[in-house]
Amino acid sequence: MQGTAKAGIPAAERQSAGLKAPLWLFRLTALAAGMAIFFPPVNPGRISEKINSAASLFTTGISRDTITNSMGRILRSQWIQDQDITLLMIACVVTMVGVLACAAGACMSLGNRKMRKTGLILPIAGAPVAGAGLLLIHKAYQNMTAHGEEVGKLDTIKIMLPDGFTVFCVFAGLLFVTGLIAFLTTRPEKDPAVKMEMEEKYRLFLMMLPVIILSFIFAYLPIWGWRFAFFDYKPGGAIGPENYVGLKWFGSLFNDPATMNDLGRVLRNTLIMSGLGIATSWLPIAFAVLLAEIRSTKFQRTIQTLTTIPNFISWVLVYAIAICIFSTDGFINSFLTNVLHRTGANTNYLQIADHTWLKMLLWGTWKGVGWSAIIYIAGIAGIDQQLYEAARVDGANRFRCIWHITIPGLIPTYMVMLLMSIAGILSNGMEQYLVFENAMNKDVIEVLDLYVYHIGIGQNQIPLSTVVGISKSLIGVTLLFSANGISKAVRGESII
């Protein structure tokens, strides 16, 4: 016994190898239930439609304002009694405490046998507590219904049992059963000298878990939103078997003339603007190389400082600057009028749709070239000076030095940048084009990202915009991996 206790976890794991399933089921359920506390769609406490649909169980338990912020009249007229809301809040807190105890138990179950055995007591106690909380929620539900009937306002206060209530009942039941099985199948630690401990690997993992959960919620969970692509969904509506349309929206990319027309135009704009960007992607290198030719480092640094500033202002501000230079009463016009004494100089250059692609490229260059050059400037500084000396001894002039030493030294970095921009050829962001967009240039400035914004958020065509977004994401990932593959094959180095 002494020996197995010393060996700690491995021995314990060997013993319970056949019974790991309930333990893992318990841990996963506890994780899911713990996250569900912060998840508005499964709030068991939303027992009236008048309770904010954006409130999670957590919010319902701690913030009275959130519960009541859209029931002013209902409360004033006492159609829902204050005491029932208080009961609801207490019930939510109790449920939450129960679930969190289970979650804590799940964390502890990663420890050594003693810790696991102790930790598994938590769900056996916590799941019933959560159950009691749910009963209290049900009690609040009954009270409100009874009172609503009494005052005859049941239609107004819209009492209901939310889906989340069922979900949490299932959670509580599962947690109790799996926790109990796991507890019973974990043999107690007989050696009183053994302390509660957790292997470092699990300890570190638990410390990391909050970050992983956040990342999951904000970066992975949106993929769940792809389901809208398969339904005839309208904002505020529901999705279910009755409006399931399969691949209809994907099909509309290829057989709906209006959509195809839009997409063709938008793709043309996207590819041309990205293409122009790629075609001029050598500019930062030229910038860096020429800057390095200036002998005064003070001058170099000043130039670099000043030309980088535009990179740090937002596109909205770039647009503000565009207005102050190019609009009807901007610099160009007032310069023409008041300095060169031209009459009739009142063109609003921003409203002219000609050469929009080129103008967008120029704005992008104005904003970005100084910044993009920094990586090459650093690259030049990293080139071995002996190479230059050797070349000069061999009779190379400065242009040959640039051509045969500096440029080849920068090419690897450039290739990475180039491949990344090819991989991102469909994503040129929407801010720049959104701010410069107007009635005149709408047709030529709308890029894919902006189009998705317009149809999705502007016109509420959720399914179609989701389909476009999915296609874009998939193409983007494919391009990225292809670029990475090329990079690996050619340079033996991956870029991601």
Place this chain on the structure above:
Amino acid sequence: MSKKETQPAMHIRRTAGDRVFDTCVIVLFLAFTFICIFPFYYLLINTISDNDLVTSGRVNFFPMLKNAAGDAVFGVQINNYLALRNVQDLGSSILVTVARTLLGTALMVVTSAWAGYLVTKQKMWKRSFWYRFLVITMYFNAGLVPWYMNMLMMGLTDNFLAYIIPGMVAPYNIILVKTYIESIPGSLEESAVIDGAGTLKVWLKIILPLSVPILATIAIFGAVGNWNSFQDSLLLMNNRPDLYTLQHRLYIYLNSSSNLGAMMSQGGTVSEQAAASMLNQRVIQYTVSMVSIIPILLVYPFMQRYFVKGIMLGAVKG
């Protein structure tokens, strides 16, 4: 001219061709730098000149005021900035933007420092899987609308928290911190562990103080990003104009065709209305723009030393 250059070695002495070339390069850079800087200067002088002169386009290169005789003379005034107090909704958006910049940046830095430290721990259960789990989110996103629907589902629309919480986990910054921490000699940490320090204590007492340079880098870039944020406000705050960020507010000002004088606080005192009439639409736009540029220009000198670190470390992927 480069073709004619035949003089070998002894490069220290410059040929005539060299000199012409150098001059061209310098002129080129001066011109480009002028283009980069002048708009900011022009914006500034338009906000500190006499508004009538601005409207009639007489402010071109220097700030101008009217003298007693009504002629334009060199001079500055700051009344436009003082009058901003009366511009409706501006105060709340500045407050929101400052709050999100401070809170959002602080939380992002702490999270990155914590996660960046933990992912250097080889002993973590499935470490490389979780590291990839975080990093891969840089290259992939579900799309704008699914993201929006997710935020809706999470109750983060019309909610200030939407500015702060989603930005906490920044994979790129986690990579930067991780790469930096890996360059710190492991012996420092080991000796602390031998002295009985736990993970949290090592992080607080050893890792954090040593990684100040990289934390400053990500903090400053994060702060600029937060200050410039526009898209999340545009997408998520439809019913809460009081939560619009400064850039979003400015975007609205820039696009409002009606006279912004109408946007001044309604029913103010006589002096406020006088102030309101002093400001015309353009001047409000310019002045608000200036207000949102100034903080960037103020932190800019401090940022500079972190540029190269920020970019170069990113190139060294994890």
